[in-house]
Amino acid sequence: MQHVQDFENLIRTIPDYPKPGIMFRDITTLLADPKGLKKAIKHMAKPFEDEKVEAVAGIEARGFILGGAIADRLECGFIPIRKKGKLPWKTIGQEYTLEYGVDVIEVHEDAIAKGTRVLIVDDLIATGGTAEAAAKLVQRSGGTIVGATFIVDLPDLGGMQRLSDLGVVSHALVSFGGH
Known part of the structure; x- marks a missing residue:
């Protein structure tokens, strides 16, 4: 498909960042391109247009940029999923494993009403740890996950399979x- 090639051309690859052997996929170049950004939002939202999405849950930080635009396109609300300690109200958290330890993401405890149909959004899925934690937060809050959408998948790391x-x-x- 032509749009796949267009997106690949707009994503900068930085070798050996943040450490040797890693090929970092930088979407800031796609975000800077007005046509590329608009097209990305359109294609990220498209598979979920008929799913009656009631809220988009964007994972900090690039998921905020993409998620807000997708929420606007789907005419629904937006829920920020943030790193521990960043939200000002009562929260619930979910731990997830990093390469060298554990981290926590949080959502306001009243952000997702029981049965709310939620789409999870982030820029990239690698091992799927953060996305899995986001899914567990949505479920623990009583929400129904309609899906998850990303710009980039690194399939060798198994994140999409983990969500599946x-x-x-x-x-x-x-x-x-x-x-």
Whole structure:
């Protein structure tokens, strides 16, 4: 498909960042391109247009940029999923494993009403730890996950499979092999 090639051309690859052997996929170049950004939002939202999405949950920080635009396109609300300690109200948190330790993401405890149909949004899925934690937060809050959407999938790291194992329908605009 032509749009896949367009997105690949707008994503900068930075070798050996943040450490040797990693090929960092930088979407800031796509975000800076007005036509590319508009097209990305359109294609990220499209698979979920008929799913009656009531809220988009964007994962900090690039998920905020994309999620807000997708929420506008789907005419629904937006829920920020943030790193621990960043939200000002009562929160619930979910731990997830990092390469060297554990981190926590949080959502306001009243952000998701029981039965709310939620779409999870982030820029990239690698191992899927953060996305899985976001899905668990939505479920613990009583929400129903309609899916998850990303710009980039790194399939060799298994994140999309991890979400699939949870029953989450996921979509990515492009995939890049390797790490």
